[in-house]
Amino acid sequence: MKRNMFLALLVVCLLAGMAAAEEMGKRFLVIGHRGACGYVPEHTLRSYELAIEMGADYVEPDLVSTKDGVLICRHECEIGATTDAAKKFPDRKKKVVIDGVEEEGWFAEDFTLAEIKTLRVKERTDFRDHSKDGLYEIPTFQEMISLVKAKEKEKGRVIGIYPETKHPSYHDAIGLSLEEPLLAVLKQNGYDRADAPVFIQSFEIDNLKELKGKTNIRLIQLFDEYDMKPGCVLAKGGTTTYRNMATPEMLKEIATYAYGIGPWKELILARDKDNKLQPETNLLQDAHAAGLAVHIYTMRNEAKYLAAEYNGDPREEYRKWIALGVDGFFTDFPDTAVQVRLEVSR
Incomplete structure (x- = not known):
């Protein structure tokens, strides 16, 4: 009897230790934001490749459309700020209104x-x-997908993709819808299942709901600053802001079409005028209560982006968020995130 009790106690202790180790090393996603753009110009094959080399679980391509309907990897429709378009095509400069804001440049x-x-x-x-x-x-x-598949074979591990549809309402208005070509390319490459290593993200609501009716791929509702409105709301003259969307009731509504949310990190932990962290808001906990994953953006190593409490060490910021229970990070520096993950998994 004593021997059986001892064995039972030993099993309980082992299980408790395994559970503690699993909790300590709980896996969170490292998402290469525009690749590894802290080191290499954003949205280039080299940037994506470097993020993969650094151990990122997912790499993020923002998607816009060319004139002939091909999806390319750019952070914005305006490409003059990140290319030599002004030098090579000076006559293409123009002004447009995107999400209620007038922009001038090359598109x-x-x-x-x-x-x-x-x-x-x-x-x-x-x-x-x-x-x-x-x-x-x-x-x-x-x-970009072809690179990811080649690196999967080379590395012997799954590498996910995390495409964002940029300004879908604007693209619809100019006759270059993003959703159909996006799903077509994904399907051609075998990304058409709920368990595929893909998330589709958007700051807009309507196109995510449209995608929900067309694909089983997991969807992420992005959140911008609280007082801003999604592009689809602006296009219809609506009043809904991201603050309105952050209530427990609205988060439950978001959970009917999205797998998770991608909020700007300062919607959860803001900094004051003295660069000090403010008390945590309820967004992270309310999202989890609604069954939503939370992937925050954007983690950056430069001191200008770090709260005073981190003393210039970006690793301290990751540790803070891990303790809060975040599920993933968009990061310009995937190597730092992976380093911290290894530390907390030991």
């Missing part, structure tokens, strides 16, 4: 894919490395 929808391929990419920011400006071209979504 992907005015270029055929053949013209896009003559452009070369440059670093967007003034505080990151510009030594690689002019080296890379703009990839198509298909080229």
